[in-house]
Amino acid sequence: MMSISTQTAHLASIMFGLLAMIVLILLVLVGYWQRKRAIVRSVQRRMQLDLPKPGGARTKPGVSLLGDVFVRAGPQWSVGILATGALVALVIVAGVGLYRGVIEALITLFFFVSATFALWRMHFERRRRQIMEELPEIIDAVLRSITAGRSLEQAVQGAFSDTSDVFVSLALRLRSAIQQGRDYTSHFEHFGKMYHVPAVVQIALAIRTSARYGSSIKPLLQELAKSSRVRQEMRREFIAATAELRFTAVVFAILPPGLAVYMMVINDEFSRILLSSDAGHSMIAVAGVLQVVGSFVIWRLIKGVGRE
Known part of the structure; x- marks a missing residue:
């Protein structure tokens, strides 16, 4: 039993080392691509390539969809930062999957995606x-x-x-x-x-x-x-006038998954039963569906608050 656990730990350390090397290589490639992209944009601005169309027709600003996403959130959001965060999140998800299981890894991935979207939305609304x-x-x-x-x-x-x-x-x-x-x-x-x-x-x-x-x-x-x-x-x-409603919506959206994570962390037996049995899988699926439906309903209720 001890040898099996030692082999598992050795294999996990090797995999983490490979993931770290992949992350390092990708970060270098992203940094090189970003510098090259900045040089190209600087040359385009200097050469003033955005010339008017014949006949004085209005031209649509040449900004890509991904560029709009970064511009909306502010200068602190960039391709390099997003790529770095995504790689770190993938390493964490892979580690959770190795040590805890696939379901825990999917839950961790869901939390990372939700947190990223919420943070982007917060910066966008502030601007x-x-x-x-x-x-x-x-x-x-x-x-x-x-x-x-x-x-x-x-x-x-x-x-x-x-x-x-x-x-x-x-x-x-x-x-x-x-x-x-x-x-x-x-x-x-x-x-x-x-x-x-x-x-x-x-x-x-x-x-x-x-x-x-x-x-x-x-x-x-x-x-x-x-x-x-x-x-x-x-x-x-x-x-x-609607501050209480919006605060309640935030609490209802964050509290259930937060309590679920807390209970799984402090009670290993509970998490093992919940994640290893068919009944636990059914409970997770039902809770996830109800959480998504409830969050959507609350979002529809408060949609438009302060928009106009």
């Missing part, structure tokens, strides 16, 4: 709230610049250049488009749809309306700033 809070002040800055005699393009470029980090990607694209004499309203549309902020899309509509009919854009921007402030005030009141 979204910051956009909605700062947008009225940015519109006021554009209006002050127009009143001082600057052109609309200069006012837009100057107002978005002096904003926080959440507007960096939009400010860079606006500056590039304005300097090249291209249509820049498509960047407002893309940014507004990416963060689900209708007021940013309305800025693009106001600029197009003013350019098409030759009317002054100042009344449109003034009404847009006023409506954004009213919407923000209503949003704060609504969030304050």
Whole structure:
């Protein structure tokens, strides 16, 4: 019996060593790919490859779906960080699978995926709230610049250049488009749809309306700033009124799986029966289905809280 356990430990150590080597090689490859990608992007920006289409047609900003995912969460999210986290999580899951079993490994993987999505969503909502809070002040800055005699393009470029980090990607694209004499309203549309902020899309509509009919854009921007402030005030009141509901939803979503993990950790016999018998497997399946259904129902109930 002792020799079998020694052989198992030796085999596990060899497998962990191989996994560590694979992780190291993958990290080196990811770092090399990321540096090469950064060089290519820098060269593309310098050569200004994003040229206008013939006939003055609006061009859609060239951002990939994966790029949008990272931009939404902020500069702290990157391909290298995500790849490193994924590799570490896979090593942990593999270790859990070797020492505890396949079911425990799947549960651990589920927790890692859920935690990653929750963390990404938290960063996204934080940046979204910051956009909605700062947008009225940015519109006021554009209006002050127009009143001082600057052109609309200069006012837009100057107002978005002096904003926080959440507007960096939009400010860079606006500056590039304005300097090249291209249509820049498509960047407002893309940014507004990416963060689900209708007021940013309305800025693009106001600029197009003013350019098409030759009317002054100042009344449109003034009404847009006023409506954004009213919407923000209503949003704060609504969030304050539904704080208890949202806290209850978070507790109901986290408490059941947290208690399950705690009971399995402190009571090895309970976890062994739960994970080794057919009745335990049935209980895990039923609990998992109920947890997913309950989380979905609660999410539907609180969906839209503070969104508009």
